[in-house]
Amino acid sequence: MKKTVSLFCLAAVVMTLLSGCQFVHMEETQKTALDYTVVKQEDIPKEVVTLIEEKKAKEFQMTYQSGDYLYLIKGYGQQMSGGYSIQVEELALSESAVFFTTKLLGPSDSSQGGEPSYPYIVIKMQYREEPVQFQ
Numbered sequence: 001m002k003k004t005v006s007l008f009c010l011a012a013v014v015m016t017l018l019s020g021c022q023f024v025h026m027e028e029t030q031k032t033a034l035d036y037t038v039v040k041q042e043d044i045p046k047e048v049v050t051l052i053e054e055k056k057a058k059e060f061q062m063t064y065q066s067g068d069y070l071y072l073i074k075g076y077g078q079q080m081s082g083g084y085s086i087q088v089e090e091l092a093l094s095e096s097a098v099f100f101t102t103k104l105l106g107p108s109d110s111s112q113g114g115e116p117s118y119p120y121i122v123i124k125m126q127y128r129e130e131p132v133q134f135q
Contacts, residue, residue, distance in 0.1 A: 031092035031099065038088070039071070039122040048073065048122065056118040061134040070127045074134060075120035076104045083107025084119040090135075091123065098128055101135040 044052075048064050048071055055062070057078050064071040074086070083106075090101040102121060 031090075031094050034091045034093055034098065034125055034128075036072075036088070036091050036123045036125040039124050044122050045071070052120060052122075056120065063132050065127055068127050070125050070132075072100050072123040072125065072132060072134075073120060074100070074102050075118065077118065079117050079119060081107060081114055082117040084117060086119055086121040088121070088123065091125065093128065093130065096130065098130050098132045099135060100132055 045064070045066055047066075051062065051064070052073065052075065056075055059077040060073075060075045062073050064073065072091075076084070076086070085105045087103045087105055088101070089103050090099055092099050100123070104119060
């Protein structure tokens, strides 16, 4: 009897894991890429610049709405040198959320040294009601 219960429990766990994996895969295929613009430093709204200045020392992420636009801001905190860049890996919409994934790229060896920097990126897109998932 114990062997039958153990096998049943093991089968239930395996089925749960498999269905969970299937759900994750299905969610990934249901995403739609969204259009966006990387905002130049001089075009960032003053309110956003103020917020960035307040938070830039540590890693942060935030959204800011202005009219029909939504700004997605991702900062990577203080870095020991300049020369960093940020790559947008994904900006996509699912049924339940907007997914924003970025990657910090380090400086080349020749760019290292000097003053600390505070790399961040500001993205402008059409306003959406769905919550934003920063990744």
